[in-house]
Amino acid sequence: MTELNKVVFIGAGNVATHMSQAFAQAGIRVLGIYSRKLESAKVLAEKLHAEWGSLSQIDVTEAQLIVIAVPDQFIEEVSKQIPKNNALIVHTSGSINLEVLMDVGTQIGVFYPLQTFSKDKGLHFSNIPIMLECSNEENYVLLENLAHLISERVYRINSLQRKKIHIAAVFSSNFTNYLVHIAEDLLEKENIPFDVIRPLIEETAAKLKNLKPYHAQTGPAVREDYQTIETHLRDLKNIPAYYEIYKLLSHQIIQSRKNKT
Amino acid sequence: MTELNKVVFIGAGNVATHMSQAFAQAGIRVLGIYSRKLESAKVLAEKLHAEWGSLSQIDVTEAQLIVIAVPDQFIEEVSKQIPKNNALIVHTSGSINLEVLMDVGTQIGVFYPLQTFSKDKGLHFSNIPIMLECSNEENYVLLENLAHLISERVYRINSLQRKKIHIAAVFSSNFTNYLVHIAEDLLEKENIPFDVIRPLIEETAAKLKNLKPYHAQTGPAVREDYQTIETHLRDLKNIPAYYEIYKLLSHQIIQSRKNKT
Numbered sequence: 001m002t003e004l005n006k007v008v009f010i011g012a013g014n015v016a017t018h019m020s021q022a023f024a025q026a027g028i029r030v031l032g033i034y035s036r037k038l039e040s041a042k043v044l045a046e047k048l049h050a051e052w053g054s055l056s057q058i059d060v061t062e063a064q065l066i067v068i069a070v071p072d073q074f075i076e077e078v079s080k081q082i083p084k085n086n087a088l089i090v091h092t093s094g095s096i097n098l099e100v101l102m103d104v105g106t107q108i109g110v111f112y113p114l115q116t117f118s119k120d121k122g123l124h125f126s127n128i129p130i131m132l133e134c135s136n137e138e139n140y141v142l143l144e145n146l147a148h149l150i151s152e153r154v155y156r157i158n159s160l161q162r163k164k165i166h167i168a169a170v171f172s173s174n175f176t177n178y179l180v181h182i183a184e185d186l187l188e189k190e191n192i193p194f195d196v197i198r199p200l201i202e203e204t205a206a207k208l209k210n211l212k213p214y215h216a217q218t219g220p221a222v223r224e225d226y227q228t229i230e231t232h233l234r235d236l237k238n239i240p241a242y243y244e245i246y247k248l249l250s251h252q253i254i255q256s257r258k259n260k261t
Numbered sequence: 262m263t264e265l266n267k268v269v270f271i272g273a274g275n276v277a278t279h280m281s282q283a284f285a286q287a288g289i290r291v292l293g294i295y296s297r298k299l300e301s302a303k304v305l306a307e308k309l310h311a312e313w314g315s316l317s318q319i320d321v322t323e324a325q326l327i328v329i330a331v332p333d334q335f336i337e338e339v340s341k342q343i344p345k346n347n348a349l350i351v352h353t354s355g356s357i358n359l360e361v362l363m364d365v366g367t368q369i370g371v372f373y374p375l376q377t378f379s380k381d382k383g384l385h386f387s388n389i390p391i392m393l394e395c396s397n398e399e400n401y402v403l404l405e406n407l408a409h410l411i412s413e414r415v416y417r418i419n420s421l422q423r424k425k426i427h428i429a430a431v432f433s434s435n436f437t438n439y440l441v442h443i444a445e446d447l448l449e450k451e452n453i454p455f456d457v458i459r460p461l462i463e464e465t466a467a468k469l470k471n472l473k474p475y476h477a478q479t480g481p482a483v484r485e486d487y488q489t490i491e492t493h494l495r496d497l498k499n500i501p502a503y504y505e506i507y508k509l510l511s512h513q514i515i516q517s518r519k520n521k522t
Contacts, residue, residue: 172444174480205466219435
């Protein structure tokens with residue numbers, strides 16, 4: 001192989017949806033979309049003028065790259081359902097080792113886009129960091145060339161580093177999103193529109209373009225304003241989950257700064 | 262009084278710094294900055310060509326509005342150090358009741374800008390929601406006119422609502438910032454540059470412009486991917502604070518969706 005021009009996707013979820021469309025826009029041919037969820041495969045495949053089908057119908061005859069973009073717990077199982085082929089096989093997971101694909105051959109790799117994907121929200125791949133892993137040097141170059149077609153930010157990292165990055169992503173994206181959900185829920189209970197705090201959320205993220213989070217920290221905990229913390233906790237008493245989260249995070253913000261000085 | 266054109270600030274911290282400059286840019290005269298921290302008062306006052314001094318030197322002779330922008334626990338105490346005057350007196354706190362100012366007179370109010378302020382980061386006030394409270398109708402109109410000079414988003418709310426909004430702000434800004442700090446710390450321990458996750462943080466916030474956080478939620482917890490959660494927890498075992506936070510937030514994300522269905 002000298003390049004990866006023809007790609008088959010296994011999975012039709014958020015990652016497959018965004019990645020396959022980014023490939024198509026970059027001139028890569030997406031041959032087929034195969035998924036347990038036939039309807040999802042069909043919807044995505046029709047956008048891409050690709051074949052589609054279930055996991056028992058995977059056609060890899062022409063494939064140069066097979067992308068496994070399914071939930072982590074199914075990667076190994078699904079990889080074993082791929083028919084014999086000459087393609088490079090990659091998964092897109094942050095937390096699964098490269099070795100999980102060992103059984104399917106030696107032409108394996110990881111193509112992990114570090115981003116939060118929701119089907120309903122379009123995004124540009126060009127700014128998304130893509131984390132590559134590949135034990136074979138020739139294949140690594142092929143993957144790197146492909147990655148550069150859709151993103152300006154391509155990194156080579158190993159499975160251990162990728163796992164750490166994934167944990168960091170859970171804290172900085174999944175958990176932060178949930179905290180915003182709590183905020184929305186608290187406002188909703190008082191009939192206050194969510195729009196009231198949108199500028200705050202945008203500025204919180206914008207500040208981090210220039211400031212380190214340690215220096216951007218504001219709020220009652222970092223001021224050690226125990227009076228306000230107590231008032232807030234009293235107010236949250238009847239929502240135990242929120243009470244516990246408020247208490248733990250306030251405590252840790254205070255502690256983390258004590259340890260620094 | 263027919264308008265509030267001449268303002269005195271008590272406090273020279275993040276809120277006073279940003280708000281006094283926004284007033285000055287809108288053509289309001291900032292007469293003086295008074296603070297326990299003389300040096301901070303001086304730095305800010307010099308930018309504004311205003312008088313400055315300690316709390317025992319407060320000059321309110323010409324003041325039409327006195328803004329108390331000090332940490333919550335000092336508001337009441339500081340308000341009692343203000344010399345006799347004819348001005349309207351407001352504080353800028355999210356969690357302190359209007360009533361705390363009752364002792365200083367009847368011309369009192371709250372002028373609470375819902376934003377995260379860091380001295381080192383400039384920002385435009387025009388998009389910042391300003392929450393006003395005032396029991397006197399004439400004074401309310403004056404405050405509202407003033408607020409509209411620096412922001413397009415002015416809300417009238419009572420002390421109870423303001424407290425809820427402040428709690429929501431702690432979750433969606435202060436706590437989210439701390440989670441990003443954890444992410445940065447985890448990456449730093451592996452010598453991975455923070456830049457790697459910046460696009461993720463930006464997209465996490467950008468998604469919330471169009472999606473509700475409930476629908477924007479991604480990650481192992483919402484997928485109930487217990488295998489990944491376990492792997493991550495094993496990895497965090499030697500940092501108890503991060504372990505506890507990961508565990509609690511993952512658990513609550515899973516629970517919160519069970520309760521919805």
